[in-house]
Amino acid sequence: MKIWAHRGCSYAWPENTLQAFKAACQYPITGIELDIQLTKDGEMVVIHDEKVDRTTDGTGEVCDFTLEELRKLKIAIPTSEAKHGFTQIPTIEEVFELVKPYCLKEGVLINIELKNSKVRYEGMEDKILEAVSRWGLKDYIVYSSFNPESICLLKEKDPSVKTGILAAPVSECLSFAGNHPVDALHPNIKNMDVENLKDKTNLPVRAWNTSEFEPFYPDAREIEIQDLGELERAGVTDIFTNVPERYL
Incomplete structure (x- = not known):
């Protein structure tokens, strides 16, 4: 079973922050x-x-802020490493700068989910x-989205990129893969609704969970740890988890 750090080590650190990604890269993920x-x-x-309300001290839609305005929002973080006890929403460029050495030395991959289902974000x-391309990271990237149009568009622009289709039931992912070029299925871990999945696809099946079962920092509720053997028998090849450190 392959282990991916979902938004970084996002149970111990604020999700999608440089600190969460740095922590994750310390493990053999x-x-x-x-x-x-x-x-x-x-x-x-x-x-x-799509809103900044849950993860920062601000309110409003991401798309209504300029980058300079977003950089003023604070994300509380429990470490002396973070100046003044908080961090910020990072740019993708900052994440690439942090993670690229781990990609090149350790083969760490980056799954980039395009959050463009509710807000289309043209371009x-x-x-x-x-x-x-500019960062030289193409070989280490997987693109995913709940928006089928976006997945198709990525493949049209560059057929060689790796993509994963996101959906809740694996049957929906499988249906999409039967009609469009895609490189992986990304279903919800609770919606493995296809029997004998291994007989129906050779694609990687990377399953994700919800915050109900895998809370995010600072929510201290217990994480539901999966039975990896059971998931493998169901056809899952990878999991996205907030606690990669527990599985590894």
Whole structure:
């Protein structure tokens, strides 16, 4: 079973922060997973929710902030390493700068989820493809999205990129893969609704969980640890988890 750090080590550290990604890269993980959105002035930032309310001290839609305005928002962090006890929403460029050495030396992969289902973010595909190329990281990137149109567009722009289709039930992922070029299935770990999945696809099946079962920092509720053998029998090849350190 391959282990990916979901938004970094996001149970011990604030999700999608440089601190969470740095912590994750200290372990023999397969890769990290992160989410990108665009600011009002077209900059790529790493944040999951369309609103900043849950993870920062601000309120409002990510797309309504300029990068300079977003940089003023604070994310509380429990360490003396962080100046003044808080960190900020990082740009994708900052994450690349941090993680690239681990990609080159350890083979760490980066799953970039394009958060473009609720807000379409026109031009996001071009922007992220250009940035990845400029940083020389193409061989280490997997692109994923809940937006099938975006996955198709990425493949149209560059058929050689690696993509994963996100959906809750694995049956929906499998259906998409039957009609479109895609390199992996990314279903919800609770929605493995296809029997004998291994007989139906040779694609990697990377399963993710929800905050109900895998809370994020600073939520201290207990994490639900998966039975990896059971998941493997169901056809899962990889998991995205907030606690890669526990599995490794």
